């Protein structure tokens with residue numbers, strides 16, 4: 001059992017001003033795995049005041065000092081990677097290999113990237129008669145979700161620190177452990193008092209207090225659209241910058257010249273990674289109508305090959321994060337059936353033999369783009385396959401979405417694939433795979449307004465000052 005009842009404020013472990021606790025549930029067992037404290041607005045006031053005090057000196061720190069600190073954090077992070085991965089598995093149900101692998105690796109990658117960007121970043125530039133300065137924006141409220149908990153914390157905390165900002169982190173109640181360990185890492189690495197603070201608790205209390213706080217200069221938020229809208233409204237009275245990374249319903253276009261079976265298999269098993277709880281997942285798979293039968297057969301086989309079970313075992317897919325999320329996924333599967341989508345694999349209910357734990361079936365529908373399951377983000381192990389007649393038709397379907405976060409194009413002719421990627425209204429597109437920690441990540445349309453990762457991730461935390469003459 002984990003007992004994380006103190007917050008990290010002003011370089012010290014601090015009990016909440018008004019004691020209140022919540023149990024954390026292990027989604028694989030439905031049992032209690034530990035306890036956290038729930039903070040109040042008064043705890044936020046303390047953390048923001050500490051961050052404000054620390055900003056005076058941290059904003060004046062040198063690049064060399066910040067690089068030294070990031071490297072100390074890196075040493076501590078590296079030493080605790082196994083522990084971090086185990087915490088991710090326990091808090092949100094990712095298979096252990098994924099938790100100790102990609103989840104923790106994303107955090108390590110964002111840390112290394114922050115170091116690389118900081119080594120070369122131009123905080124000053126001369127443009128004609130003007131000296132342009134890029135200065136830290138100030139005290140930042142960082143509000144994160146449970147789905148890739150370490151990724152989302154590290155992609156905010158390290159750029160904020162590297163640019164000379166100070167921060168208050170509000171991790172998700174459902175997945176609070178990895179953030180708590182990260183706070184221990186920051187403490188051990190010698191982060192100066194107040195530069196990084198963490199308060200656990202309810203979004204409607206801690207997140208709202210940060211968003212409304214007159215002494216917070218910026219909010220960086222990843223999560224659902226309604227909460228992103230609420231934060232924007234809460235932040236409006238104090239004219240804060242708000243960076244939003246919201247949901248997605250990304251299209252994966254497989255072109256006619258592609259190896260259909262291999263690409264459909266990759267897209268289907270890719271959809272089931274992290275039990276489908278990935279904002280940039282390719283949840284709408286677009287295949288040529290002429291090759292639909294081949295695609296459906298490959299998707300069915302791939303979905304049925306996904307092993308589901310206890311995340312401590314050797315499985316491809318664990319449970320979804322909570323009972324609430326399980327119910328959301330089940331509702332969408334029922335909606336898909338009600339609106340006449342063809343069920344290709346999976347369906348409602350738990351997989352056979354799994355009676356406890358929030359496990360879903362890897363599910364594939366053949367649908368049309370006007371159906372609810374093709375328009376709304378399900379955030380679960382449900383893939384929707386949609387047919388297209390021509391490349392123009394595929395682009396039109398891909399763009400016919402309220403979201404614009406990710407996108408994928410598979411095809412042998414690289415130029416054609418890139419030409420299609422250029423026409424898709426979305427923030428990041430993977431053409432025949434690939435991965436880059438320096439590529440900006442963020443959404444068009446209702447997927448948000450910010451760009452994280454790499455150099456663009458630094459810009460979020462910077463003000464631009466012109467000194468003219």
Ligand code: NDP
Pocket residue numbers: 143144145146147170171172173174201202203204205206207208211222223224225227228230231245246247248278279328377378379
């Ligand atoms: P939420 O948007 O509800 O939560 C994200 C974070 O915001 C959590 O830390 C949450 O706190 C906090 N929060 C909640 N209410 C407020 C508020 N009023 N002011 C400030 N902060 C607040 O996402 P969920 O975790 O509930 O997930 C729901 C849906 O959101 C998913 O089904 C999915 O569609 C989408 N989502 C998208 C993600 C993405 O990366 N694009 C990531 C996660 C979810 P608390 O701890 O109380 O929940």
